[in-house]
Amino acid sequence: MGEEKKTGLADAVETGASAAHTIKGAIKAGKAIPGAAKGAAAGGPYGAVAGAVWAGRKHIGKIIAVIIILLLLPVLFVLMLPGLIFGGLVNAFSPADSEAPVLNSETAIVENANDITFTINSILGEALDDVMARIEEDFASSGVDHMEIKNSYSSGPVFNANLIISQYCAARDEDFESISLDDLAAVLRDNKEHLYSYTSVQESREVTTEDPETGEETTTTETWIIYTIRYNGESYLADHVFALTDEQKKLASDYASNLSTFLGDGLLQNMTEWTGNSIPSLGDVTFTDGVTPVVYYNQLDERYASQPYGTDNIGGYGCGPTSMAIVVSSLTDDTVDPVEMAQWSYENGYWCDNSGSYHALIPAAAEAWGLPVSGCTTSEPQRIVDALSEGKLVVAIMAEGHFTSSGHFIVLRGVKDGQIMVADPASYKRSEQLWDLSIILNEASRRAGAGGPFWIIG
Template identity: 65%
Template sequence: MDDQNKNGLSDALEKGASAAGTIRGAIKTGKAVAGMAKGAAAGGPYGAVAGALWANRKTLMKIIVAAAFLLLLPILFILMLPALIFGGLTDGFSSGNPDVPILNDSIAITENANNISFSINSILAEGLEDVLARIDADFAASDGDCQEVINPYAGNLMSNINLFISQYCAAKDKDFAAISLADMERILRSGKSHLYSFTRAVEYRDGTETDPETEEITIVTEKWIIYTIVYNGEDYFADNVFHLSDEQKAISADYAQNLSLFLGDGMFQGLPSDFTTLPALGDIRFTDGLTEVVYFNQLDEAYADKPYGTDHIGGYGCGPTAMSIVVSSMAGETVDPVKMAKWAYDNGYWCKGSGSYHALIPGAAAAWDLPVEGCTAAEPQKIIDALSGGKLVVAIMSKGHFTSSGHFIVLRGVKDGKVLVADPASYRRSQLEWDLSIIIGEASKRAAAGGPFWIIG
């Protein structure tokens, strides 16, 4: 590597570090800064990516070309991405494309992200098996006659994968060389017993016994042990497995937000902290589609400041608000965003600081006895047929016309070849007609729980 190239990359990283330090100072003095820049400042002078590059500056021959990529995107944004999605950066290239630096290889980055998601979901499944085994052991040691297991996560493993990635990278601090998928798997698997816990309750139920000789039926009272599986959440994991400090937790939250923006995966569903509430909208119903739709807006002053877990509906409640629209329009009862947010929280669908797990959509539909079917972006005719038949379709959108990160909306009908929507964050967008190509093109590419579309009704 010639000195000119080395100095160029060094200067770029130094400038990024200096800017991050400046923004940290701005935050402390109360000046307004962009969310992305605030995320970069939280990571200190060097975030996960730039820090790994700088720590290996003596061997930068492998990755010097990636400087072009670094300079094409905002430095403060790149500084705060967890290095795991780039393969840890101890090697500058992907194994499948040795001529292109990994930072410039979107296919390799997507493959890494998918491999990480698969690994985390596999460990989540192992965690479920672990808690089921613990339940069986608990029942065997009890004096119960029968057991019942309530498992709301069967077929709908839920987690904020981006936050798991971010917590892992934050826990490694400056030990960039140790960051790898295998290492993260080892740590997560060692703590899989922390992923799920269970509660138990006792019920006495009448049953029957038949005498094999006389065939006489006798009513007997049986002792039932009712077990309910509970997902402990990423916060619990941060404390008990990664053992993160408060500062590391803050850094990991910024990592997760920036990673969702970078991948466009629709996981982070938060609106800017300075969002403006709307005057009470009153009783709004859309009647221009086949199904009359009851409309709610998460920014309505009646709901915006109400709690969603420890967050609030205005900033993080697009998921519950979307399901309020669907349930109130199709289930014969009105369930406003406050009621739906509480239900989502009580049933484990709230994702702290990120909105809702995608499993909220099929979970809430099932809870109100509404038929629900997942649908991919490769099935546009299926979506149109569903809307033309009076069904509603919930979609998780990524960056585009509806959001800068992730956002649930409701597709509520078709009119003159265009799609009608009910956007929980915009009454104006809800009054427009949309090309299906926009909806399909901007739907999340990495939706969970059968998405990015859910046909309901």
């Protein structure tokens, strides 16, 4: 190897190693890396790594350069996902620009993320068909009269793509060359029959029929089997599909946090600053300054904060059920507090372990309580204003900004003096402020699921 090549490689390695040291500490501390995630080419460790790969490529070829950098950074978020988020070792550079590393192409990374999400969604759809077939087989052999299937996922699978991606890559550890979307798909398909499970109970139902000629009524008893389908969740995948160690689970959690920050999707709703403390009971609070009186709940209220949400708690992870408790208690005759709504969310498959709630919780809970609901995007601000002016409520999933450092559900509850009133389930103070609609639109999730990032309810 010539002296010029040695120097170029040494520079690349030195730059990459320095970046690795910086980011490795951030990841081990469980911190997101916004500068890295946003691909700042000119500054920050993320840009330094991308530059190192790019510089090394000129001297020793892109594949060798990327492998060397990968080996230097065994826990680096942005390089632990090469085959999924960055296109793989042999595709380290954007197809649209051979001089631009994929690491610095937000468009390429988002397109890759979309492809991954579509693939996971398709496989989970196949797994739903599989569990339905198993239910049909069980019913056919039961000798029972009728069956009913309770399927919370009939409108589509519910999952956290970021966690699945991160768990898969953590499971592959330092075996970077094997990481690919095809490999992930193969792993999930091999375990398709385990992605969903079902429970069943038998019950007797009385049915009354009337003879059309005599008018005589006859009552008979039928036996029914009630099947309930449940997505086993990312925690099941971590334990049984990817077989992660505790260290790998922590790594996967940090990867998912960083990926969610980069994508701005609001999939991770955990109050990292919450340490188990609570606020004194707020008592019964109702905001009456809008068209619709709004019953307010706070997830940090001492009555709710330490109560369970799945295996998590409402204080750290319960913004979703608390927001829907606000909506249901305000728009129906039912009074449903955060504890009840958290239990409903868990039982119906909308709790996501260590991440809060799947976005599908919002339309599902609204429909369960008989409330009309429709999704709304950031390009439809007038729909939001009109809905609030009519007394409807709007649930929003927010990304990093004024309301959260990761993801957070809030309720938009009215319009006053051209600004938006909110019911923030984590802050009574923010709930008393007026907010520019532009702030809410700009900070709403950029990749919301289930029709979001806004849901108009009522």
